[in-house]
Amino acid sequence: MGALNDLLHGFAVALTPMNLLYALIGVMLGTAIGVLPGIGPAMAIALLLPITYGLDEPLPAIIMFAGIYYGGMYGGSTTSILLNTPGESASVITAIEGNKMAKAGRGAQALATAAIGSFVAGTIGTMLVVLLAPLVVRFAVQLGAPDLLAVMVLAFVAVTAVLGASRVRGFASLLVGLTIGLVGIDFVTGQQRLTFGIPQLADGIDVVVVAVGLFAVGEALWIAAHLRRGSARVITTGRARMGREDWARSWKPWLRGTAIGFPFGAIPAGGAEVPTFLSYVAEKKLSKKPEEFGRGAIEGVAGPEATNNASAAGGFVPLLTLGLPTTATAGVMLLAFQQYGIQPGPLLLRNEPELVWGLLASLLIGNAVLLVLNLPLASIWAKLLYIPRPYLYAGILFFASVGAYAVNQSTVDLVVLFVLGLIGFAMRRFGIPVVPAVIGVILGSRAETQMRRALQISDGEISGLFNTAFSVTIYVIIALVVLWPLINRFVVRPLRRRRASGSTTEFTESTESTEFAEPVADQSVEAGVGASSALSESDQPRGTS
């Protein structure tokens, strides 16, 4: 049990007063940010990156960001349960049932099952990271340049194909991100690419500025242009608590949610959207009272909430072992590592054991603190929902500007920030997801390095990109993901149709499915890739991250 031993050392690191303080700041900030509408953990970490430039030690900053990551999800569920904005709050699956429960006077129970479920899933998930990370690293250190390139291409394709309603718009976003990543001096030959002869662009566009521009400025401009006039109503509720029957109905969804969420978080499949949706569908099918679904079923809060947190924990496996971010928040966390010259990847665990184990231990501590912070205090946190919107969004633009300026002390960065903000605005306007662009900027240059390295080893033979069993496997998976719509149309659907005409019972089952993912919903339980198409074919609004 080497991993548990290492974790104990991690606790020794995490429990120093300094690190404990940053963990506390992180979870408090995270909860507040999660509650505030319009700010997600990814935006918050992006806004804080310039401020943490000044910290000498990487560990406190990274502990704080991890606290924001976990805390944001606790706070987010409070908002989706208590904020009564018709339609839009359904972007979080929790809101479907949670909001109904709150309206029916069961807000306290909804908050309680969300918080306890998040705690259970977060704790189990983090322990799974502790146990799995060393195993994955043992395998990952053997990966060569073609393998790493294949994994990055998989991340590109998965994030692009899964997020949002339209694949072509996802790819447009990814390519814009990769183009932004090209700007600057080519590190091998020293030639300038896409710099327009502007000297400040020769060093490339700072990824922090890109993240702040697309996430913070773009989001603030978009919301400002469509700001809801008249404040949204907040449902008041008492202290979060639940009775014996609620416990009995919640514990299984928590565990099932953890089981669904963790693996989805650990593979590059675009974050928590697909698994939370799957969890909701599964709980609805397994519930003894399916008629309560749509009217405030506690299972519909417990399952997706646990899934959400488990998938956040699962995201740490590829981040810490391969340096591969699978969500927007993991992407900006990766920037936090890079800011200190630390490159997450197979060697991270060997080179920085104190950092990794300290981080994981502080995640467990933070998770416990979050439970204490949120169970009795959720209704107090909800008061943040009354913040005047002009000040909230003015504040976001203010901190975005000061942060982006501080990075290089240059007004050129502010102009770049403004242009990126306008691009971010346009992307939201035309339904182009933002996350693929940010992942493209972050991973683009690393993917190019691995590509060149692989071709250098093979002396220019193109086969050098896929001459290992591992890379071939990954490319087959990529091909399946890319070609899924065609496979679905010409292979899966005809097969199903033949089967459905054979047995009428199955047909009735699929028609009574769920109300928002109509005919493809039952298919999505069978295959992970199917879930993505289920989401993209229904008009599922994207979560704000």
Add this chain to the structure above:
Amino acid sequence: MISRITAWGQGRSELLVALFLLVLGVFVLFDAARLKAGIGQRGPVGPKALPLVIGALLVVTALLLARDVLRGGRGEPEGGEDVDLSTGTHWRALLLLAASFLANIALIERVGWPISGAVLFFGCAYALGSRQFVRGPLIALALSIGSWYLFALGLGITLPVGVLKGIL
């Protein structure tokens, strides 16, 4: 009828997105063609390879997007807790926000962050409908001066002090 007109309007503006991608792709291809393999090159693949791939893919994506739009595909505007998509775009608020943002860029190195930041914050708050003409500027000044001290004392980064030199 009205909804058909707006749907048509959105379709046309989405073609502009496709056009943007096309122009960007062609531009990336031209920029890549200009690059020379160079003496510093190690390995068979130079600085050209990736831009050529990205530029080509941009052109392909632009065409696919245009095809999608012409066939009736529409990007779905992003929702959110504070977003109300039933009303149109508040262009006036957006322009005022942009003006405040650009004012900060123009002013920060001339009059310093404590003033330009306050202008930015209050300008944005005003653009978004705040009409508290005493409290708003006070909050703005407190934030900009506070953040100046935070960066100077906490992080050792001196933001432009401008006309307040010697006072702060």
